[in-house]
Amino acid sequence: MTLGYRSARTDSFSLACDGLSFDVAEGEFVAIVGPSGCGKTSFLSAVAGLLPVTSGRLELNGEQILGPSPDRSLVFQQASLFPWRTVEANIAFGLKAQQRLDKKGKDRVAGLVELVGLSGKEGKYPRELSGGMGQRVNLARALATDPDLLLLDEPFSALDAQTREVMQEELTRIWQADRTGKGKTAVFVTHDVPEAVFLADRVVVFSDGPARLLEVVEVDLARPRDAAVKRSAEFQAISDYILRLVMSRSQPGRRASDHDSHTTVAG
Ligand SMILES: Nc1ncnc2c1ncn2[C@@H]1O[C@H](COP(=O)(O)OP(=O)(O)OP(=O)(O)O)[C@@H](O)[C@H]1O
Ligand SMILES: [Mg+2]
Incomplete structure (x- = not known):
């Protein structure tokens, strides 16, 4: 799917996400990483139903996402409490x-x-x-x-390093404990590659803006995970690999066509 913003002032259109296409399975924890400003929040807003896609489609449980709904919850970067x-x-x-x-x-x-x-x-x-x-x-x-789908946009980025580590562990615990029968599906956006690897079953790597799909990396680390896993060679290898991908800023080899691409969550 593709989305962008139209400027009323100049009547120009700028792309934020370009031909993104991937699936998230029910009960899966997927992290999205990519350079600052590449279109991660825009993507999440579209999944939340707050921003329309320009072409392609987004689906949740086989139904097209057309607006916000209680089947999805969004957690923002800053605590947004009453x-x-x-x-x-x-x-x-x-x-x-x-x-x-x-x-x-x-x-x-x-x-x-x-x-x-x-x-x-x-x-x-x-x-x-x-x-x-x-x-x-x-x-x-x-x-x-x-909700069927939990959307998290850099929820820990305003926290100090230590609190952040604690919260990462807490989130994996909570995500596992709250799986009441049906799996709890989560999409977590972050700048922080080790955070993504620690939390996720798969890490989706976005390119520079407009965001294209660079690669989807499997994280084959056993669960439950605690902070000690971050010191393992396996963890380091996956993190280094993703970090290099993010830094490479390369173009993806193959681009899905804007019109037939769609993104399915918890399908
Ligand atoms: N409301 C908006 N109107 C116009 N352009 C926007 C709007 N929101 C975001 N953009 C543009 O879309 C692009 C992607 O922004 P987005 O916030 O999705 O990036 P991001 O990956 O979440 O960045 P960060 O990692 O810094 O949070 C940027 O070029 C940004 O300027
Ligand atoms: Mg953002």
């Missing part, structure tokens, strides 16, 4: 909006508070939280409605 709502109310927000905050919904909120390690902080307001805690709330809020 400052006037408590931790608990922030997490419950989506369920409440969907009129699902019954006994079961409330239990789910309580379970998520525990899952993301915020027990005892339910009544706090966002301003009383650290950056890492804020992102935990963000994550719990995205999970609360039990």
Whole structure:
């Protein structure tokens, strides 16, 4: 699929994603890496249904994505919490909006508070939280409605290195623990190649903008993973390989035609 932005001022069109075509399987964790400004956020926004594609199509479970829907949750780079709502109310927000905050919904909120390690902080307001805690709330809020697809746009990039490491481990734990029957599918955008390798089953490498598909790299590291895996030779080899790909800025060998390309998630 292809997408871009039209400038009202100059009436010109600039491409952000060019002929991207790949599938994400149900229950899979896919990371997307690529140079700054290449079109990663644009791609994720399109999957979220916030930005229309120019040609081609995006599908979720065989249905074309035409707009936002509760079957997808997006987590942004910066914690985007309601400052006037408590931790608990922030997490419950989506369920409440969907009129699902019954006994079961409330239990789910309580379970998520525990899952993301915020027990005892339910009544706090966002301003009383650290950056890492804020992102935990963000994550719990995205999970609360039990979406088929979790979309994460550099959710840890504003955190310090240490907190970031902790959050990466937490996310793999949460992603595994929250697989309630049907698999939880995740697409995670990051600049950070080791982060992508640590988290993902496959890493999708985008080229310079407009983003084209350079390669999809399998990450064959056993799960569950903890931080120690980052010191393994296998981990280093995969990370080095992807890093070289990202730095190479090469053109892909073959480009899918704009019109027949489509991207399927959790199909
Ligand atoms: N709302 C917009 N209107 C016009 N152009 C935009 C808009 N948003 C993004 N772009 C352009 O689209 C291209 C891709 O931007 P995008 O934000 O998707 O990149 P990115 O890969 O997420 O970058 P980063 O890694 O820095 O977050 C850039 O050239 C950017 O200037
Ligand atoms: Mg971005």
